[in-house]
Amino acid sequence: MDQTVWADDQIQGIVRSVLVVEGDKHKQQRKVMNPAFGPTQIRELTEIFVAKSLQLRDIWAAGNANQGGHSRVEVLSWLSRTTLDIIGLAGFNYRFDALNENHEHNELSAAFATVFDAGAKKTMIPVLRAWVPFFRFLRVDRDKETEQSQATMARIGRELLQGSKASINEKSAWKTRDLLSLLVKSNMATDIPAHQRMSEHDVLAQVPTFLVAGHETTSTGTTWALFALTQNTAAQDKLREELLAVDTDTPTMDELNALPYLDMVVREAMRVHAPVPSTTRQATQDDILPFAKPFTDRKGIVHDFIRIRKGQNIQVPIQAINRDMAIWGEDAKVFKPERWEKIPQGASAIPGVWGNMLTFLGGPRACIGYRFSIVEMKALLFTLVRAFEFELAVPPEDVMKKETVVQRPVLASDPRAGSQMPLLIRPVVRA
Ligand code: HEM
Structure with missing residues (x-):
């Protein structure tokens, strides 16, 4: 199956990235990139996931105090800012500082918003072109602002790459744990023959790809997980009980992975609310x-x-398979973490890279960032569910899924307001 049919291959750096290249070139990029996404590397990055989760917790707690103990928060946009900060730091050692009030002034964040339209003000086509073959036939008008933003992104990308190379030469362990530095390191590894190494251009193309593929997917997934917990308060209470029994605010990856109910909650949220509900392939032969x-x-x-x-x-049909009643039973659409205590036999035949589901797809083009994303989600849920009780701020039937590439929540009563998930939060009072 062919993933790419480019009518105009100059649109974005991502045309050369692992998300879209084909055949041997794809194999070459995955070979160089896979080590950066392994468990050892994600263990190192967990500190960033937790630190950013704590920053979000403290911002919400401060807002809460101002409003007399409970407040309404638009969870999707806050999580989106948090995951942007995380992918910036963990992806290429770059500070977006999106959780800070003045984040609009960040140069790369503004350029990124212009090109990829994080605020859905302009076109989603560049992003769609990266994911959905059909959109690759469309031509896109590029205005001056977009071209300038692309130039900014390219310049910052080059600076980041130079920074990664310099810090590898300095052998500073702290600085070289980000994905880009690990990729540069792995590309320089002696067991990779010179002809199989990625060019500088190709390495650079991964920067916007990490942003596009790893940012909104994880924030949307975590948002749906919190929504699901508001609809199953017994699960929310049970999860909180497990999390409060841990005596640290800063768990390691291994401590997070040792929490069985947290694992079940993440699996179930990812099954019922797959952030990417479907994808496409094109046949290269009969x-x-x-x-x-x-x-x-x-x-x-x-x-x-x-x-x-x-x-x-x-x-x-990722979501349809994840919720297939023939596999998961009559209640396949219901969020029920306990079902992971005994996985149905039919689910083991699903060829997903993670957790008996297709959320991260399977095979050679499965999501490279699934470990990153799962530990990130666990860190966020660990921190937020320990600190707050969550309740849906609108009637459940008001929450709808808007299907673009990533499936975001919108309110039926207020679709013009765009994607949102308003929740009421109350601080957890510890005994
Ligand atoms: C909940 C979070 C995430 C979900 C649901 C998700 C889902 C997916 C899916 C379904 C694909 C396959 C797309 C296709 O081929 O049509 C994919 C590919 C990819 N994802 Fe993720 N992803 C997530 C997080 C991440 C993160 C955090 C990163 C990077 C830091 C990432 C990087 C990538 C890359 C580079 C590819 C292309 C892989 C290739 O073609 O070889 N993803 N993802």
């Missing part, structure tokens, strides 16, 4: 797609496969 169960058409003819023609687009 082929057949076998069915798990034969299907009888209207004329009574039984089929056990479907023919695929070269060039046809195929939808991979």
Whole structure:
């Protein structure tokens, strides 16, 4: 299956990134990049996930105190700022400082917002083009502002790369733990033959890719997890009980991974509310797609496969498979963390890279950042659920999913306000 059909391959740096390149080039990039996303590296980054989670907790707590003990917060935008800060620091040792009040003045953040339209004011097409083959046929008008922003992003990218190289030469362990530095290091490793190394241009192309692929996906996933906990208060209480039994505010990755109910909550949230609900592939040759169960058409003819023609687009229905009643039972759409105590037999056949689901896809093009994202989500939930009780600020039927590339919450009563998740928070009173 071919992922990319470029009509105009100059639009973004991401055209050369692992998210979109094909064949041998993709294999080469994954080989160089995989080590940066391994468990040892994510263990090192956990400190950043926790520090940023604590910063968010303290901002909410301060707002709470001003409003007399409980308050309404728009969780999605706060989590989005937090995950932007995290991917900046953990991805390439860059301070977005999005959790600070003056974050609009950050140069890269402003350039990023212009090009990728974080605020949904302009076009989503550059992002869509990276993910959905259909959009790659569209031409995009590039105005001056966008071109300037792209130039800014390219310049900052070059500076970050130079910084990574310099810190590797200085052998400063603290500075070289970010993904970009690890990638540069792995690219310089002696077991990688010179012809298989990534060019400087290709290394640079990963910077916007980490931002696009790793920022809104994780903030949206964590937002849906909090929403799910407001709809299952027994699960929220049980999770809090487990988390409060831990006697540190700054857990390590291993301490987070040792919490069984937190793990079940994250799995269940990622199953029911997959941030990327579907993706597509294009057939590079004629082929057949076998069915798990034969299907009888209207004329009574039984089929056990479907023919695929070269060039046809195929939808991979991530969310539909995650919620398939044949696998998960009648209550497949319900958020029930306890179901992970006994995983249904049918789920083991799902070829997902993580957790018997397709949320991070599977195979050679599975999400490279899944470990990063899961530990990040655990750090956020650990910190926030220990500190606050969460309640939905609107009736549950008001919350809808708006399907773009990432599935965000919107309110049926106020769709013009854009994506949002208003929750009421109250500080947890510890005995
Ligand atoms: C909840 C969070 C996340 C979800 C649900 C998610 C989901 C996905 C999915 C479904 C794909 C496959 C897309 C396709 O091929 O059509 C993907 C690919 C990718 N993701 Fe993630 N992702 C998440 C977090 C992250 C993070 C944190 C990073 C990086 C720091 C990341 C980096 C990437 C990259 C580079 C690819 C392309 C991999 C390749 O084609 O070889 N993702 N992700």
